Amino acid sequence: MIDKSLIEDATAWRRHLHANPETAFEEKATSDFVAAKLAGFGIEVHRGLGDTGVVGTLKRGTSPAAVGLRADMDALFIHEENDVDYRSRVDGKMHACGHDGHTAMLLAAAGHLARKGEFDGTVRFIFQPAEETGDERCGGNAMVKEGLFDKFPVDAIFGLHNFPNIPAGQFLMRTGPMLASIDTFEFHILSRLSHPAAQYAVPDPLLTASRIVQDMHNFKARYLNPAEPVVLSITQFRSGDPSHRQGVHVTPDIAIVRGTLYTLNDAVRDAFATGLEKIVRHAAEAAGAGHKFQFERGYPVLRNTPEEMKLAAGVAQEIVGRPHVDAAMQPIMGAEDFAFMLGKVPGCYVFLSSGRPGEEAAPRPLHNPRYDFNDEIIPTGVRYWTTLAERYLKQAVARGR
Ligand SMILES: [Zn+2]
Ligand SMILES: [Zn+2]
Structure with missing residues (x-):
């Protein structure tokens, strides 16, 4: 189980990041924050890939298998209209896509795996800049081009995005093309x-x-x-x-x-x-x-590979129950620069739904000045990451990798 105090910490980190948004390739304070937390967990930290990218490496045992978990760190040029005590302190910039939540959840997963993780192999925590640029100058491509997978090899990579369009607590994914x-x-x-x-x-x-x-x-x-x-x-x-x-x-x-x-x-x-x-x-x-x-x-088509999708779906089912996992969702005609990473190694990208009850009539979609990441999904996201990493490496050992 994930410690309650770690979830509380992750919520506080999420709100800290929300109050201090930084846009593409300017994620200096954010990457300082991420690097300091990873180092605090005793995780080996590498900085500078894609300017502000951070890669944490956690090795245990003797297996050569390695799995990558990726989060994005950048905010958008949108002026926040929410009235919360952690509202953006930067005029004209805000975390309107939930990358504050993605970063906080992956950090908490790193904390848990460093303290209590049961695995044999390597987990790499990849925090990328500039997901939102929409062109080839994005952070995902920058990290790949600067040798992410040569310097930090992984057998598979996984990504996650919050999805406020439907009530919280469901996973959505598919094999093959999922995003445009x-x-x-x-x-x-x-x-x-x-x-x-x-x-x-x-x-x-x-x-x-x-x-x-x-x-x-x-x-x-x-x-x-x-x-x-x-x-x-x-x-x-x-x-x-x-x-x-x-x-x-x-x-x-x-x-x-x-x-x-x-x-x-x-x-x-x-x-x-x-x-x-x-x-x-x-x-x-x-x-x-x-x-x-x-x-x-700009970004290529995002394609999930069958084996990795199956693993991700199985882990998701274990966490939220089979009826709450749609493993054959319709593709969405939006784009994601995680596609550059999936173009190099097998893996799977999933949505974790994050809609709040009662907001159906007046939804606050992504990229909206009133959007705010739903902290209620933090425990689910952290459990997904930690279970996925442990399960992936266990299967790799069983396969003799
Ligand atoms: Zn976005
Ligand atoms: Zn996003």
Whole structure:
């Protein structure tokens, strides 16, 4: 069992981290805090991977097997609207995704395993920066590229995220693709400023870009297998003089459009990367306008491996009971940079639900200024981590690893 005092400590750590949020690659005080706690438990600490990343290594016995448990530490650029005594002390920044809770739960698991863990092998506690960037410059990728798994090898890696959408105390996961890839794209349609009455003589970037936006949505509707889940969104469309000084009687010389793409299939990503470029090029050529197109790949599809998913589901069932574990959840079209780690080693990412009773009518979703990690799930999360690590290493020894 996990000591009650350790759970109380974890709750206090969570609130301390909540009050002191730090955003991508600036998690200096947070990583100091994490490193100090790990060292206090007698765990070997390595710092500096991905700038502010922290890796704790706990070895016991003689088995060469190693398992990695990962938490994320970064906050978001959101101004907190909660009125709690541990509310964010930093204007414009808050822990609105629960990474304060993820960090506190993994720290408590480290504390428990260091004091009372029954295992033969190595447990690595991986605290990563910058999960929220959405592009390849994220913390998970940074740690992997800087040699996380060469310097700290593991046979499998596991991740966990809180999930406030449904009442607390349930685990959700699946084998295979569970979360989407995220890519961003941007295109420019280039022309010259003109008089609206003489627009026929000059390509119209605004009209051309509008057509392209329609065609991009049509591409999804008519050129892809509809069984493939895809979310294409145009999120920015800028044209004309935003200062309004030019007034309404000047037609614009440029239209800039940006958007995002979420998919569960790499072939679909590739089809979009080439298809969208073609749509922009052809429409610009037809209009006689210039163009630029850029497709930037972000997080890959997050895929759980079958063996590790089975183990995670079994541990979850043991903790919350079989009816409270959905091991075949529908994939979610959001993205997670843990996918970079799962791209290198087998493993499993799970959701631990964290909704509060009575909030169904006015939910406080992730990335919301009124979101607050639900401390009630801390004991469940800590038990999941500690049981999972012990079980994984026990199975590895049984397999002769
Ligand atoms: Zn988030
Ligand atoms: Zn998150």
